Amino acid sequence: MTKTFLIGIKDLRLVFRDRAALILMLVAPFLLTLGMGLVTGRFSGNTSGIADIPVVIVNQDDGELSTALVDLFNSEDLADLVEPTLSVSPEAARLQVEEDKAAAAIIIPAGFTRSIIPQQEDFAAGNTPEVVEIELYANPTRPTSAGIIKSILDEFMSRVEEGSIGAQTSILQMMISGRITPEQAQAAGEEMGKNLQNAAESDSLSITLNSTTQGEEVEFDVLAYLAPGMALMFLMYTVSYGGRSILAEKTQGTLPRLLVSPTNSAQILGGKVFGILLTGIAQMLILIGGTSLLFQLKWGDPLGVLILVLVAVFGATGWGMLITALARTTAQVANTGSAVMLIFGILGGSFIQLDQMPASIQTMSRITPNSWALDGFTTLALGGTLADLSAPITALLTMGILLFLASVALFGKKNLVQK
Amino acid sequence: MKKIFAIAWKDAIIRFASSSEFLFFIILPLIFTFLVAGGTPSGQPTNNRTRLVVVDQANNTISKEIIAELENSTAAYPDVLSLEDAEAEFDARRTDAVLIIPADLDLASIQNGTAELEFRQQPNNMDASIAKRAAQTAIRSVSSSINAANMALDEAKANGTFESSEAEQAYFDDALKLAKDMQADTPERITIIEGNTTEEVDYDPRANSSAGQMVTWVFIPLFGISALFAYERQQGTLRRLLTTPTTKAVFLLGTISGQVVMALVQMTLLILFGMFALDLNWGREPLALFVLLTCAALAAGAIGTAMGTFVKTEGQASGLSIMAGMVMALLGGCWYPLELFPAAVQTIVKILPTTWAMQGLIDILLRNASLPGILLESGVLLGFAALFLSIGVMRFRYE
Numbered sequence: 001m002t003k004t005f006l007i008g009i010k011d012l013r014l015v016f017r018d019r020a021a022l023i024l025m026l027v028a029p030f031l032l033t034l035g036m037g038l039v040t041g042r043f044s045g046n047t048s049g050i051a052d053i054p055v056v057i058v059n060q061d062d063g064e065l066s067t068a069l070v071d072l073f074n075s076e077d078l079a080d081l082v083e084p085t086l087s088v089s090p091e092a093a094r095l096q097v098e099e100d101k102a103a104a105a106i107i108i109p110a111g112f113t114r115s116i117i118p119q120q121e122d123f124a125a126g127n128t129p130e131v132v133e134i135e136l137y138a139n140p141t142r143p144t145s146a147g148i149i150k151s152i153l154d155e156f157m158s159r160v161e162e163g164s165i166g167a168q169t170s171i172l173q174m175m176i177s178g179r180i181t182p183e184q185a186q187a188a189g190e191e192m193g194k195n196l197q198n199a200a201e202s203d204s205l206s207i208t209l210n211s212t213t214q215g216e217e218v219e220f221d222v223l224a225y226l227a228p229g230m231a232l233m234f235l236m237y238t239v240s241y242g243g244r245s246i247l248a249e250k251t252q253g254t255l256p257r258l259l260v261s262p263t264n265s266a267q268i269l270g271g272k273v274f275g276i277l278l279t280g281i282a283q284m285l286i287l288i289g290g291t292s293l294l295f296q297l298k299w300g301d302p303l304g305v306l307i308l309v310l311v312a313v314f315g316a317t318g319w320g321m322l323i324t325a326l327a328r329t330t331a332q333v334a335n336t337g338s339a340v341m342l343i344f345g346i347l348g349g350s351f352i353q354l355d356q357m358p359a360s361i362q363t364m365s366r367i368t369p370n371s372w373a374l375d376g377f378t379t380l381a382l383g384g385t386l387a388d389l390s391a392p393i394t395a396l397l398t399m400g401i402l403l404f405l406a407s408v409a410l411f412g413k414k415n416l417v418q419k
Numbered sequence: 420m421k422k423i424f425a426i427a428w429k430d431a432i433i434r435f436a437s438s439s440e441f442l443f444f445i446i447l448p449l450i451f452t453f454l455v456a457g458g459t460p461s462g463q464p465t466n467n468r469t470r471l472v473v474v475d476q477a478n479n480t481i482s483k484e485i486i487a488e489l490e491n492s493t494a495a496y497p498d499v500l501s502l503e504d505a506e507a508e509f510d511a512r513r514t515d516a517v518l519i520i521p522a523d524l525d526l527a528s529i530q531n532g533t534a535e536l537e538f539r540q541q542p543n544n545m546d547a548s549i550a551k552r553a554a555q556t557a558i559r560s561v562s563s564s565i566n567a568a569n570m571a572l573d574e575a576k577a578n579g580t581f582e583s584s585e586a587e588q589a590y591f592d593d594a595l596k597l598a599k600d601m602q603a604d605t606p607e608r609i610t611i612i613e614g615n616t617t618e619e620v621d622y623d624p625r626a627n628s629s630a631g632q633m634v635t636w637v638f639i640p641l642f643g644i645s646a647l648f649a650y651e652r653q654q655g656t657l658r659r660l661l662t663t664p665t666t667k668a669v670f671l672l673g674t675i676s677g678q679v680v681m682a683l684v685q686m687t688l689l690i691l692f693g694m695f696a697l698d699l700n701w702g703r704e705p706l707a708l709f710v711l712l713t714c715a716a717l718a719a720g721a722i723g724t725a726m727g728t729f730v731k732t733e734g735q736a737s738g739l740s741i742m743a744g745m746v747m748a749l750l751g752g753c754w755y756p757l758e759l760f761p762a763a764v765q766t767i768v769k770i771l772p773t774t775w776a777m778q779g780l781i782d783i784l785l786r787n788a789s790l791p792g793i794l795l796e797s798g799v800l801l802g803f804a805a806l807f808l809s810i811g812v813m814r815f816r817y818e
Contacts, residue, residue, distance in 0.1 A: 020734030028742040035749045041761045081545060097614040105614075116608075131606040139616045147468060148549055150611065151494035155556040157608055162563035165605070166570035169598040173571045176597075177590065179578050188574075207524070207534040207558050211551060213542045214509070335439035338741075342447055346454050351754060355470075356457065375513075382512035391507070 003263050007271025011245060012278045015238075024237045025283050029230040030290060036226040037295065052083040053145040056093040056105040059086070063113020069106075069134075069156055078152070094137050103145035105137040106153065116164055118189075223297050224381030225374070231287040232312065232370040233345035238283050239313075239320025240337020242276030247330045269411065273404075276320055280313035300380030304389055308376045315369035315396035318403025319344075325410035344368040372396050422669050427677025430647060434681070444681075445688055448636035452689065455754065456628035456697060471550040472505045472517045473497040477524040481561060485520060488557035495553035509539060516540045516550040529565045530591065567598035623785060629693035629701075630780035631753030634715065634773055636689070637682045639744030641716060644678050644723030646736035653733060667815055675720040675808075682716040704783055707790040711783065714800035715776035721804040722772070724811035747773040772803045 015021050036042075057073060059066050073084040085102075087093045093105035115132040136153060138146035171188050174180045180188060246269075249255040258268055288305065291297045299305045323340060327333040345351060347361070348370020354362050365371040376392035434440055471489065475482045489497040497518075500508070508514040519537040528534040538554060540547035571594035572587070581587040651657045660670060690708070693699040701708065723740065730736040748754060750764075751773025757765060768774045779796030782788035 018734070020732060020738045023735065023738035023742055028738070028745065031742065031746050032749060035746050038764050039749065039755055039760045041764075081548065094614065098616050100616050131608065133608050133610045136609055136611045137614050138611055140613050141616050144468070147493035150609070151492055151549070151553055151556060153609055154493070155552055155559070158556055158559045158563065161602070161605055161608075162559060162566055165563060165598050165601045166567035168601060169567040169594050170571040170574040173590070173594045173597055174575055174578060176593070177575070179575055207529055207536055207562050209536050209538050209551075209555060209558060211538040211540065213540055331437060332439065335437065335442065339439070339442045339447060343450065346451060352455060357454075361454070375511075379511045379513070384511055388511050 003267045004271040004274055007258075007268060008274030008278050011242065011272065011275025012282065014245070015241065015275075015279045016282075021238075021241055024234055025241075025279075026286060026290075029234040029287055032230045033223065033227045033287075033291060033295075036230070037223050040222050040226070042221070042223050042226075042295075053081060053104075053142075053148060054083050054085070054096075054102040055149050056085050056087050056096050056102045058088065058090050058093045058105065058107045060090075060110045061108045061112040062110075063117070065113040065116060065160060066108040069108065069153075072152070072156055073106075081148070082152070090135075097137050097139045100139060100141060103139050103142040104149040105135075106149070107135040107137065109133070109135070116160060221297060221381065223291070223295055224299065225378055227287070227291045227295070227297055228299075228374055228377035229345075229348070229350035229370070231284055232316075232348065232373050233341060233350040235280055235284060235313065235316050236319065236341035236344050236370070237337065238280050239276055239316045240323050240333055240340065242272070242279055242317070243320040243324030243327075244330045244333040244337070245275070246272050246324055247327065247333060251330065273317065273321065276317050277313055280317060281309060284309045284313060298381065299377065300383065301385045304380045304384065304386040305377075307386055307393065308373060308380065308389060311393050311396040311400070312369055312373035312376075314400040315372070315403075318400040318407070319369065321407035322403050322410070325407040344370050347371065349374050366395070369396055369399060372399075422665055423673040423676060426670060426673025427680065430674060430677045431681060433647070433650075443636070443640065444685055448632055448685070448689055449692055451636070452628050452632040452692065453696070455632060456625045468492065469495040469516075469546045469549045469553070470498055470514060471495045471553065472508060472514045473499045474502045474505045474517065474519040475499055476502065476522040477520045478522075479525060481524055481526065481529070482520045484561045485557050488560045489553060492553040492557065495550045509541075512541060515544045516547040516554075518550075518554050526565065529562055530569060532569075534562075564595060564598040564602050567601075568592075568595035571598070625693070625697040626699055626781065626784045627756055629689070629697055629699055630777060630784060631748065633686055633689045633693075634751065634753045634776045634780070635744065635748035637686055637716065638719040638747065638773060638776075639740055640685075641678055641682055641719035642723040642726060642740035642744050643737065644674060644720055645727035645730050645740060646733050647674065647678075648724075648727030649730050649733040649736040667812065671724060671808075671812060671815065675717075675724060678723070679713070679716040679720050682719070683712060686712050686716070699784060701784065703787070704789050707783055707788065707793050708780075710790060710797050711776070711779040711793050711800075714797040714804070715772065715779070718772040718776070718800040718803035718807070721807035721811060725807040725814070728811055728814035728816070747771050750774070752777045772800055775799045775803075 015025070055073065057070055059070055070084075070086070072078065073082055087096075087105075090105075090107045093102075093107060096102040097105050109132050111130075111132045112134060115129045118129050134153065134157075136146075136150060138150070140146075167189070171180070171185050174188075175182065175185050246255075249258070255268070259265070288299055288309070292299060319340065320337070323336050324333055327336060347365045348368040349365065350370060354365055354371070357365075372392040372395045376389045379388050379392075435444075473486060473489065475486065486497050486499065489495060498514075502519065505514070505517045505519075509517050517537075517539045519539070521535065521537070524534050524536065536554075536558065538551055540551060568591050572591050575581075575590055581590065648657070690701045694701050722743075726739060726743070727736065730739060750768045751757070751771045752760070752768070753773055757768070757774065757777065760768070775796045779788075779793040779800075782793055782796070786792070
């Protein structure tokens with residue numbers, strides 16, 4: 001046990017004396033995290049997310065429904081989501097969209113309300129009102145914001161239509177069943193028309209939507225996603241570097257020397273693996289400490305972070321051992337290790353968010369320790385605790401065990417650590 | 420000339436001695452270009468709406484109608500999961516909102532006003548609010564005919580009584596059918612017109628990925644010239660050159676030109692991938708493209724040469740090349756569009772050659788620039804090349 005420990009400590013010391021290794025283990029992830037923070041505006045106070053969507057409204061109608069629509073956009077309920085301004089000119093409103101000063105312009109033409117709520121003279125003349133459409137002039141460069149404005153309009157129109165259909169159904173059905181005469185229907189229609197404005201402003205649904213807010217409010221720091229992403233990517237470099245040292249010891253002749261001492265091959269291999277684990281843990285903890293101190297980054301529940309670091313390093317070390325077991329030379333380990341580091345980096349979400357990727361790529365990402373560990377670190381940064389990490393911890397432990405077993409089998413076949 | 424060619428050829432042999440070099444020369448750049456472009460040949464993101472996790476415990480016509488209405492929403496899209504998965508995602512904050520449609524949701528429960536759906540949302544979360552609005556719209560759309568029939572029944576009751584509960588139900592059923600017919604005939608009352616907004620941010624995921632990954636994967640090996648010098652120095656072959664009639668200038672020219680030619684070959688392959696796999700119009704201005712790529716390769720090669728005079732070992736040079744290449748690519752807008760960076764950062768990153776290379780490539784690809792349009796970028800890149808080559812030549816030592 002002491003020998004295993006000593007070999008591990010010796011490897012740890014060697015790594016931290018190698019300036020070239022330190023560049024990729026510590027300097028590169030730190031600088032890339034810094035760069036990510038700069039380009040995302042994390043250090044200049046920029047916030048991400050959708051809020052205060054600028055929208056211009058032109059109300060040429062001035063009827064009850066158009067007023068209700070303008071009131072809706074100015075309501076307390078939408079205060080954080082939209083920032084409406086009123087304009088009298090449709091051309092000016094469209095220009096604001098074309099100059100990218102607004103996500104959309106809503107132009108309510110004259111006659112909109114009357115097209116849905118006929119007036120007394122319309123009933124008297126027996127006129128069927130023409131359909132008058134609201135124009136949504138959408139900014140194609142802000143599809144998400146324009147889509148949200150469209151959904152607000154849709155909801156408003158669905159309320160109006162619901163009221164309108166309800167009124168018409170009531171009157172027609174009463175007429176069909178002979179409960180009222182056509183003359184009474186006109187009076188009833190006028191009365192119900194007046195209630196339509198209330199329907200447009202009403203939130204009532206025939207299906208109740210019980211809304212509950214759960215959990216504590218947490219402001220997500222974008223760096224809490226980017227920093228672990230970079231640390232995990234360069235962790236893959238560290239584990240392949242460690243694996244390379246096994247082959248390097250053989251070519252440099254230090255492995256045969258170790259084997260002539262009273263040290264068995266299991267102790268040597270165990271010591272090498274222990275060294276890789278120690279180096280990976282040290283690397284992750286230094287990066288976590290550094291980013292916490294310099295960027296005031298909150299990684300979350302300390303116990304959760306520590307356990308996640310341990311299992312992430314274990315899973316990654318499994319990959320490092322497999323690469324070493326499959327390679328014949330140190331150069332092969334270095335090249336394959338660098339390639340795996342980069343592929344796992346992009347597949348694991350270090351460069352790009354995977355949410356928008358096709359399902360096949362999201363599934364493929366699950367072979368990487370990066371993806372599972374990044375999930376765990378994001379959960380912790382959002383206020384989760386160790387109890388919420390069962391899936392990433394189980395996945396990383398399973399990954400590590402399977403890869404270690406495969407590596408041991410391959411090492412056995414190659415007789416790498418034999419006297 | 421013969422010596423320059425011989426040096427370049429020797430470097431090519433050293434570089435491609437291991438077949439794994441092809442991983443970095445072409446395979447990884449292609450994988451990265453494809454993935455950064457969105458993982459699809461069209462480069463279009465699969466969705467830009469807010470995700471709403473839906474648990475469908477009812478699994479009946481009404482619940483399916485609600486989910487179908489959510490599919491049509493412009494603000495949110497449904498992702499149907501089991502209750503267990505949804506709760507796990509919600510608790511881990513991987514989703515902002517969950518809509519639970521209970522097993523007892525049916526026509527009767529809506530008719531008698533007892534139908535209830537559960538909506539769980541993270542606190543003070545805008546995406547959750549957007550999803551809630553979309554859910555309300557979908558519910559209203561599905562239930563409006565039932566609501567109308569209920570309203571008709573209430574009005575009828577206000578105007579008289581029903582002989583029996585069967586008569587009342589028949590009245591409701593007739594009204595429901597009438598309301599559904601009316602709902603189907605409802606005219607469209609919103610016209611959507613797409614504005615002629617000029618894109619301030621020229622962004623096409625495929626174009627940005629193709630250009631950005633080309634700069635990234637070509638700059639890193641060109642910075643790696645430093646590793647080549649360190650390797651030769653460690654091997655003692657640079658000292659041997661002292662015994663031959665080869666000047667410092669010839670040696671540097673041979674090394675840099677060889678790597679620049681290899682970079683041009685690599686860029687040609689990546690451009691062909693962009694043209695045929697991602698349907699990008701790289702071939703529109705071939706002269707401008709050639710000039711810009713050559714200037715970019717010269718600038719990166721010169722930086723690699725200068726770096727080679729500072730590093731001691733091949734390992735250091737290799738690590739430094741990868742790190743510098745990645746950091747410069749990130750800050751130069753090769754991974755994310757430069758226009759999205761904070762204004763101050765956009766100004767600062769102009770000190771990097773990757774910024775100018777990326778700017779020039781995007782000018783050609785998205786802004787239809789021809790040779791005069793990229794002269795500034797090419798000139799700046801040549802300036803970088805001159806500056807760093809001078810440093811490299813001044814500091815270059817055989818030992």
